[in-house]
Structure formats: structure tokens, C-alpha cells
Amino acid sequence: MLKHVMEHAPLEACGLLAGKNGRVEKVIPVRNQAQSPVRFVMDPYEQLQAFEWIDSQGLELIGIFHSHPAGPERISATDIREAAYEVVHLVWSFFDGAWKMRGFWIQKGQADEVILSIEKR
Numbered sequence: 001m002l003k004h005v006m007e008h009a010p011l012e013a014c015g016l017l018a019g020k021n022g023r024v025e026k027v028i029p030v031r032n033q034a035q036s037p038v039r040f041v042m043d044p045y046e047q048l049q050a051f052e053w054i055d056s057q058g059l060e061l062i063g064i065f066h067s068h069p070a071g072p073e074r075i076s077a078t079d080i081r082e083a084a085y086e087v088v089h090l091v092w093s094f095f096d097g098a099w100k101m102r103g104f105w106i107q108k109g110q111a112d113e114v115i116l117s118i119e120k121r
């Protein structure tokens with residue numbers, strides 16, 4: 001995920017997280033159709049292909065990630081407004097010389113930060 005995010009900076013990068021029972025098994029990068037440093041719009045064709053692949057593997061969509069190469073360090077008002085899926089939204093932001101990831105659950109126009117756990121495999 002971070003590699004994809006870093007390769008696309010200063011543009012925003014985005015993608016989907018597939019897995020089961022809240023556990024990510026696969027990171028699927030998706031092209032940012034907006035090609036913008038401050039916005040992301042998932043390429044609809046790639047997104048559809050990703051959804052089909054997730055289904056074919058018996059997995060579920062459990063998260064969406066995107067980056068804020070120029071901040072903010074949290075989810076933006078636009079992100080909250082445009083959130084179309086009830087999944088965890090991960091935001092990678094570049095802040096103080098390092099990339100950081102935070103997760104948010106968006107519901108009814110409100111974002112609450114969630115605790116993420118990262119396992120070695």
C-alpha cells in the first residue's frame with residue numbers, strides 16, 4: 001500500500017482492501033482517474049474489475065485507502081461527503097517527513113477514527 005502511495009506522490013493514490021472478517025488479505029491499487037494532488041476518483045473500470053475479482057475469490061470489500069501527499073493528516077470533509085461504502089477508510093498522509101496511516105469509519109456524514117492492528121505474516 002505504502003509503495004503504491006509513494007510511487008504516485010505528489011498525486012493522490014487510491015485502492016481497495018479485500019479480505020474476510022475484518023482482516024485484509026489483498027491490497028488492490030486502483031488508478032486515480034482525477035490525477036490530482038488533492039482529489040481522488042477511482043477509475044470506474046478498474047474498480048469494477050477489482051470488485052469482480054474480490055467476489056470471485058470469496059472475499060469481501062473491507063476497506064478503501066487513499067493518500068494525502070500534502071495533508072491533511074486525517075480524513076477530509078470531501079472524503080466524508082463522497083464516501084460511498086460502509087467500510088474502513090484508510091488515509092495515508094505525508095506529515096513531518098514521514099507517511100502515516102489512519103483509519104476512519106464514516107457513517108451518516110461523520111468520521112470516527114478506528115484502531116487498526118497490523119500483524120506480521
Ligand SMILES: [Zn+2]
Nearest residue numbers: 066068076079
Ligand atoms: Zn482524502
